[in-house]
Amino acid sequence: MSLEFIVEITLIALLIIFAIMAVELKKLVYAVASLGLMSTVLSIIFYVLYAPYVAVINLLVYAGAIIVLFLAVLSLTTPGEEEKIETKQEIATRISGGVLFIIIAIILVQVLITSYVGLQFAYGRTLNLPELMSFQDILKSVAQSIWQVRVMDVLIQAMALFVAGLGVAALFRKERREEK
Amino acid sequence: MIELYWYLGASAILYLIGLYCLATKRNLIKLIIGIEILINAAHLNFIALGTTATGFDPLTHTYVIISIGVGAGVIALALSLTLLVYRHYGTLDVRKMRRLKW
Numbered sequence: 001m002s003l004e005f006i007v008e009i010t011l012i013a014l015l016i017i018f019a020i021m022a023v024e025l026k027k028l029v030y031a032v033a034s035l036g037l038m039s040t041v042l043s044i045i046f047y048v049l050y051a052p053y054v055a056v057i058n059l060l061v062y063a064g065a066i067i068v069l070f071l072a073v074l075s076l077t078t079p080g081e082e083e084k085i086e087t088k089q090e091i092a093t094r095i096s097g098g099v100l101f102i103i104i105a106i107i108l109v110q111v112l113i114t115s116y117v118g119l120q121f122a123y124g125r126t127l128n129l130p131e132l133m134s135f136q137d138i139l140k141s142v143a144q145s146i147w148q149v150r151v152m153d154v155l156i157q158a159m160a161l162f163v164a165g166l167g168v169a170a171l172f173r174k175e176r177r178e179e180k
Numbered sequence: 181m182i183e184l185y186w187y188l189g190a191s192a193i194l195y196l197i198g199l200y201c202l203a204t205k206r207n208l209i210k211l212i213i214g215i216e217i218l219i220n221a222a223h224l225n226f227i228a229l230g231t232t233a234t235g236f237d238p239l240t241h242t243y244v245i246i247s248i249g250v251g252a253g254v255i256a257l258a259l260s261l262t263l264l265v266y267r268h269y270g271t272l273d274v275r276k277m278r279r280l281k282w
Contacts, residue, residue, distance in 0.1 A: 012190045023201040061252045077266045097204035
């Protein structure tokens with residue numbers, strides 16, 4: 001097992017775990033936070049898959065702006081926790097959702113297997129693209145560009161993020177006082 | 181890059197999680213989270229299919245960047261609708277939104 005394999009499998013596992021947490025956590029603030037973590041992990045995966053621009057834009061839009069929008073809407077609606085109802089209708093909904101889940105899973109696996117075989121055939125014949133940098137070289141070049149070329153931008157961004165975090169914290173603190 | 185099927189499987193699992201969320205949850209914000217997970221699964225699938233061990237196809241990156249913009253617009257619109265719905269009905273439970281009058 002190479003370093004590359006371990007890193008990528010860990011990233012994929014984190015992605016799925018955070019997605020499940022975003023769906024299943026009862027407190028909506030925690031669900032939104034794990035959604036942001038999922039978007040961040042997805043951005044790292046995009047970078048590993050040689051798509052740096054997509055990674056940066058994903059990080060800016062989904063892990064930044066959308067999460068702030070979610071938090072703003074949560075603070076304006078304040079539904080608190082998702083209520084726990086265990087009626088028959090609830091149980092029926094869960095069972096029907098599970099059945100739907102399994103059926104779609106079977107269909108998707110079939111589609112994936114067929115498309116994977118077709119893709120191997122197509123790409124083996126048509127694409128001849130130049131070689132890319134190795135994994136360590138990519139890490140080195142990113143570190144260099146962040147900490148040497150773009151150090152001022154990074155500092156300013158860190159400051160802006162810090163101020164935004166303080167603002168969100170202040171927002172929640174004020175609401176808690178009003179509740180008391 | 182590891183074998184392609186790992187990424188395809190990951191995006192399929194993400195897609196299923198999003199569908200499960202849309203099918204079973206009742207809170208509007210949870211539904212929007214499900215939509216975002218679905219969009220992310222589609223993006224991961226696109227990027228993984230556009231990348232091989234020897235190179236990548238830049239056109240897929242372009243499409244995904246455009247799709248990220250569109251998806252952000254969709255999510256923002258859905259959140260603003262959520263806010264309006266909460267002001268109108270006083271709840272975020274989708275089962276309680278049956279009245280259509282103003």
